[in-house]
Amino acid sequence: AFQACQFIGKPECDVNLAQAVVYMARAPKSIEVYDAYSKAKASVKEHKGPLPSVPLHLRNAPTRLMRDLGYSKGYKYNPAYSEPVEQQYMPEGLEGISFFTD
Secondary structure, X not given: OXXXXXXXXXXXXXXXHHHHHHHHHHOOOOXXXXXXXXXXXXXXXHOOOOOOOOOHHHOOOOOHHHHHOOOOOOOOOHHHOOOOOOOOOOOOOOOOOOOOOO
16 A cells, blocks of 8 residues: 555555555454563563673674674574574573563
8 A cells, every 4th residue: 555655646546545444454453462562661671780682693784893793693584494493582581581472
C-alpha cells in the first residue's frame, strides 16, 4: 500500500490503502508481543549495575576499526542456512531469558 501510494498517488491508491486496512483488521490479534515488550522494558529498567552490551558478533562493522575489534565476527546470517543456527543473541548475563510466555 505504501509503494502504491508512492508510485501512483492519491486518490488512485485509495483501494490499496483500504485493502491494507481490511487485511490488518481481519488478521489474528494477540497481546503476546505487547506483553513480551513490556517484560523486556521492565528487565532493562530493573537491571542492577551497568547494562550488558550487545554481543560483538551481532554488532554491525561498517569500518575497518570495528572489524579489527571483532564486530560481526562469527555472525551467522540465518537466511543463508537451511536449518536454524545456534547463535547467542542475548547479552552476557541474560542468556536463556525469554520474554515470551510458552
